[in-house]
Amino acid sequence: MKRKITLKQIANELDVSISTVSKALRNSIEISEDTREKVQAFAKLYNYRPNNIALSLKNRKTKTIGVIIPEIVHHFFAKVIRGIELVANKRGYNVIVGLSNESFDKEVINMQMLANGSIDGFILSISKETLQQQDYHHFNETISQGMPIVMFDRVINEIHCDKVIIDDMKGSKNAVDKLLKNGCKHVAIITTKDYVSVGRLRTQGYLQALEDYKMTPDSNLILKVDDELLSEDHLDSLEKEIEELFKRNKKIDGVFAVNELYAIIAMKVARKMNLNIPDDIQFIGFTDGVLSKHATPSLTTVSQHGQEMGEKAADLLINKLENEDEEEQYETVVIETNLIERESTK
Amino acid sequence: MKRKITLKQIANELDVSISTVSKALRNSIEISEDTREKVQAFAKLYNYRPNNIALSLKNRKTKTIGVIIPEIVHHFFAKVIRGIELVANKRGYNVIVGLSNESFDKEVINMQMLANGSIDGFILSISKETLQQQDYHHFNETISQGMPIVMFDRVINEIHCDKVIIDDMKGSKNAVDKLLKNGCKHVAIITTKDYVSVGRLRTQGYLQALEDYKMTPDSNLILKVDDELLSEDHLDSLEKEIEELFKRNKKIDGVFAVNELYAIIAMKVARKMNLNIPDDIQFIGFTDGVLSKHATPSLTTVSQHGQEMGEKAADLLINKLENEDEEEQYETVVIETNLIERESTK
């Protein structure tokens, strides 16, 4: 149970000063070859590694980036994390995660825990509760303390920072376009309440696509699900809501859902009503998750490219960290979506 | 772009010493009420928070635990992380993640990055490559340097540390039991190569269940999939392998798969062959993921309780960290599995 060896211990053992050891290990020309070799041999023998914490304190950099996401048991966020971790490690950074669990308080607490020197900057996606309460003081405070933030997916325009998003409107417009082009005459949308920005934007894309096709939107065909329904237990009532939607509008022949789960459940309902997919009714979802790929029929979906978002976000943040001198200039990167066509559309 | 305020700055502003400020903020009785209030007011005004890195250096503890998992885009591991994060935060710890990506080298590098003072202890699940190469020196080294490790799910007995596992054998035996009890006469298993310990153990459970029912195992019914097949692209060939399995053995009326994906794909093949699930053939998978729940028919599955594993692992680690004096005593916690019955079995 020996502790890790330090410069001081090496210095004592070899009867030289700490400075000499440090310099020897960094191959300084100030140190004679003799001493250098002696020190390096000793250090290798005892498997010396500089203490990261001491370095962080000295350099006022931790080489660590903090990631705060609402939820990790979620294919999209997991992919983003993977992307972040990938480029972070490549560029010599560690990743420390905090889960807000969609709660405002946990988001704030988590940020405070990390902002006190543990990390150099944040990558985050905002919790639903924060979006609802529209209280963004914690973001502004950390930014004004000189700690850069990169937001992804769920962002807010008022905060000045780098952002990585997808073009939700365009993505969903393309999806609905596809349905219309495939001959659908009555396309329904299953979306979220409007305070979730991505839900709102995707609904707008839906409306735009209809407009392009000179179709008037029918409010009967727009189902705005209350988010609480997503909390696992309430899936049944979500199913019922969708069933009622279908029964109210027998003519529905196309469904666009703003996430994967809604689409999968809608397909289930359709199948229960003996509708043939994709002959009687076609489906498109959002987010390229594991459900879409392995469902039967497999689900055509708008791919969000989570990993790419993560990679881009990490690059943006690290660039900012390593060019502190540059003038403040914030960027918003839009990742292209694309439609992955599978069996749920013709 | 002001930096975070420090004790020294407060001391300067208020014309007292650093020690006084520190003591005042910690409500030391050494400090007069006057000074205390003055300092605290000033600190609150400037939103002072102690620098974590400095504290870590001083206390030789980081209050951070390192988690290394093979993959994060995986429902089970994501759940474990959630569990870890939950209790870690509750007990005042942060979580820093590293992904080994199933690679030995990345596992070693990641551990080295973190072991140099960044964290107090590890929670990890071993990468496939490490299991294959059976090179465990990095684990032994970190342990002998006084850094505790807790392993979960994929563990190795030879390493002395706390472990959190499920009873793979019992879990799969129960599953196969269920199939046999339901009247299956020819139960196939889709498993992995034996070097993946969980695959091996689950296969053993399968064999044991057969034995209990006085049935002799048929090697034709045992499909050991090469893991490379899991790398997304190779799913097609996996499908073909399963198809051949079914065609070779027309009598198969029950399938036990050691993970979710194998089971889902097998069901897909069965449906393609016009077999009715569960009347003609029944399926049980392992791991309680999102696919099982939302597949049609939904998949009966052995639940691994990932979140519970994570919680338990974090508790074990933190207990060890906070009772360093205790004598070395390692524990292996076995989490109970249970069978979640859904539509794929009668």
Place this chain on the structure above:
DNA sequence: TTTTAACACGAAAACGTTTTCGCTGGGCGA
């Protein structure tokens, strides 16, 4: 008035680095 004790505060060390600057001794040129 002198001693003592309580009170309020400050100096300094420690955690483990890196880096700047200064010091020493020896070799060299003049």
Place this chain on the structure above:
DNA sequence: TCGCCCAGCGAAAACGTTTTCGTGTTAAAA
């Protein structure tokens, strides 16, 4: 012989805390 330069090394500061151990002042006790 004197002065100078340079190689090789060490002392010390700095990063931001906490904590131990003084130290000075004042009021109470003798």
